[in-house]
Amino acid sequence: MTELSYQTDAYLQEFEANVTAVIADSRAVVLDKTAFYPGGGGQPHDLGSLLVNGVVYPVDKVKKQGEDVLHFLGGDAPLPAPGSASHGTLDWVRRYKLMRTHTALHVLCGTVFRDYGVLVTGGDREPLKGRMDFEFETMRGDLVREIEAAVNREVAQARDVRIKILPRGEAFQIPALIRTKINLLPEGIQQVRTVEIVGLDLQADGGTHVRNTREVGTIRVTDYKSKGAINKRIYIEVE
Numbered sequence: 001m002t003e004l005s006y007q008t009d010a011y012l013q014e015f016e017a018n019v020t021a022v023i024a025d026s027r028a029v030v031l032d033k034t035a036f037y038p039g040g041g042g043q044p045h046d047l048g049s050l051l052v053n054g055v056v057y058p059v060d061k062v063k064k065q066g067e068d069v070l071h072f073l074g075g076d077a078p079l080p081a082p083g084s085a086s087h088g089t090l091d092w093v094r095r096y097k098l099m100r101t102h103t104a105l106h107v108l109c110g111t112v113f114r115d116y117g118v119l120v121t122g123g124d125r126e127p128l129k130g131r132m133d134f135e136f137e138t139m140r141g142d143l144v145r146e147i148e149a150a151v152n153r154e155v156a157q158a159r160d161v162r163i164k165i166l167p168r169g170e171a172f173q174i175p176a177l178i179r180t181k182i183n184l185l186p187e188g189i190q191q192v193r194t195v196e197i198v199g200l201d202l203q204a205d206g207g208t209h210v211r212n213t214r215e216v217g218t219i220r221v222t223d224y225k226s227k228g229a230i231n232k233r234i235y236i237e238v239e
């Protein structure tokens with residue numbers, strides 16, 4: 001089982017951990033804890049490196065498998081032995097861009113719900129670019145500038161972003177979470193991590209975010225696409 005250090009401290013760039021298992025075929029190691037985000041919820045996995053016994057292994061891919069986080073090691077150096085101490089380092093420049101982009105999408109989601117009452121159905125992102133799908137029947141091209149101005153006003157409000165881990169029963173009582181389809185969470189999950197942009201948005205979410213909207217930067221709404229009568233896709237970039 002891997003302790004997910006990024007869930008409580010998204011700003012952890014380096015960490016010490018022990019190798020608890022090695023999967024030779026896929027050149028993957030399991031660590032007892034990790035700051036590497038394994039991907040999910042539309043946020044890509046992290047990249048970086050792992051130093052073990054003087055060897056620096058590139059971390060090319062990270063994936064969650066049950067309770068474990070698998071770190072796939074590049075290069076061809078012999079794999080470390082289970083029980084080895086390691087030092088992990090994230091590609092922080094990339095990760096921080098993803099945190100800003102991810103938080104920008106929450107600002108978009110919260111603002112569009114408040115101003116137009118429409119819900120998100122999905123989303124995806126890469127560093128400094130993202131898209132979000134809405135049940136937004138009345139979306140038109142001339143709303144793009146209006147939405148862009150509104151999201152940038154929210155960023156400028158310098159709203160704090162708060163992370164909480166709640167018992168499942170408690171989270172299921174919160175109306176804002178019910179609206180974002182918290183009921184789709186698998187039954188086995190007893191604790192729900194919530195991400196709140198104070199005064200704007202609240203979601204159940206396992207990803208990494210900045211601490212305050214002022215870190216997001218300027219959001220540009222670059223495009224929108226109709227995916228049918230109801231579903232519309234909005235594209236953003238962060239500068």
Ligand SMILES: [Zn+2]
Nearest residue numbers: 102195205207
């Ligand atoms: Zn999020």
